[in-house]
Amino acid sequence: MYFFTPVLGVLAVYILAAVIPAFLLLRFIYRHDHIEKEPGGLLAMLLLGGVLAALCSIVIEGILNGLLDITVSQDSLAYYIILAFVVVAAVEEGTKMFFLRRFSWKHPHFNYLFDGVVYAVFVSLGFAAYENIQYVFNYGLSVALPRAFLSIPGHMGFAVFMGVFYARAKKYEKMGRPDMAKRNLIRGYLTAVFLHGFYDACCMIGTGIANLLFIAFVVIMYVVVYRMVKRASYEDRPV
Numbered sequence: 001m002y003f004f005t006p007v008l009g010v011l012a013v014y015i016l017a018a019v020i021p022a023f024l025l026l027r028f029i030y031r032h033d034h035i036e037k038e039p040g041g042l043l044a045m046l047l048l049g050g051v052l053a054a055l056c057s058i059v060i061e062g063i064l065n066g067l068l069d070i071t072v073s074q075d076s077l078a079y080y081i082i083l084a085f086v087v088v089a090a091v092e093e094g095t096k097m098f099f100l101r102r103f104s105w106k107h108p109h110f111n112y113l114f115d116g117v118v119y120a121v122f123v124s125l126g127f128a129a130y131e132n133i134q135y136v137f138n139y140g141l142s143v144a145l146p147r148a149f150l151s152i153p154g155h156m157g158f159a160v161f162m163g164v165f166y167a168r169a170k171k172y173e174k175m176g177r178p179d180m181a182k183r184n185l186i187r188g189y190l191t192a193v194f195l196h197g198f199y200d201a202c203c204m205i206g207t208g209i210a211n212l213l214f215i216a217f218v219v220i221m222y223v224v225v226y227r228m229v230k231r232a233s234y235e236d237r238p239v
Contacts, residue, residue: 018136021148022129025156029121032233033114042107043122049099050126056095057127061087080204085197093158093192096123097185100166114236116167117160117229120188124159128152150218157225158196162188164232171239195221 030037064087072079104110104119132152135143165188172180202214 014136014141015133017141017144018132019129021152022125022132025153026122026125029118029156029229032229033118033236034233035112035114035236036109038109038115038118042104042109043118045103046100046119046122047126047129049103050096050123050128051130053092053095053099053123054127054130056098057092060091060095064091077205081201084199084201084204085193088200089193089197092127093162093189093196096120096127096159096192097162097166097189099123100162101185105170110170110239112236112238113167113171114232115239116165116170117163117232120159120163120166121156124155124162125152128155153222154196154199154218157221158192158199160225160228161195162192164188164228165191167239174239 030043065083068079068082068087072082100120100123103123104115109115110119128151132144132147135147135151165184169181169184169188172178172184198217199214202210202217
């Protein structure tokens with residue numbers, strides 16, 4: 001028993017270091033849902049959807065990565081661009097959107113525009129929290145701090161853009177405009193893929209210019225996302 005006590009303590013520290021950043025961002029989004037709070041059961045399902053999206057992504061990315069390795073030289077710029085945009089971003093944002101729609105599109109509580117942002121962020125941060133636990137256990141606590149300020153907020157940023165378009169799509173569906181609903185779903189997905197892919201490509205390429213672009217991109221995206229959340233919360237209205 002004395003042996004297991006310190007082991008459990010270490011496990012708790014690792015899990016908390018991985019999960020707390022996601023929890024704080026979830027709290028930030030939840031507190032901006034002023035008009036009508038979403039039910040806890042739905043939010044828990046969306047977090048679970050994020051974990052399921054991460055598990056699905058691992059399988060799909062493994063297959064695509066294997067195909068990429070045998071078709072494109074790993075020393076080329078094209079390799080990293082395809083890896084970032086197609087293998088990682090397109091797959092991860094696609095699995096997130098799949099479970100986002102699966103768990104929330106027809107839910108009766110999806111009745112305000114800001115709900116779309118809340119739902120997308122909960123799925124994305126469920127994904128990010130699970131991914132972060134893996135990184136912390138594989139590479140140690142040294143990765144927890146940089147990921148707390150970069151990777152997890154990055155996932156939230158991609159989700160805010162997706163959520164804004166997701167809410168617009170729901171509004172158009174309610175208006176009897178399935179064409180515009182589909183168009184906004186596609187826009188939300190492609191916007192998230194572009195942002196995610198650009199973020200990852202800069203990290204993977206790792207040159208001086210790529211690093212400068214990464215820093216500028218992160219700063220600008222964080223400012224824009226913060227303002228988007230504030231504005232979407234303030235202008236919230238029924239779909």
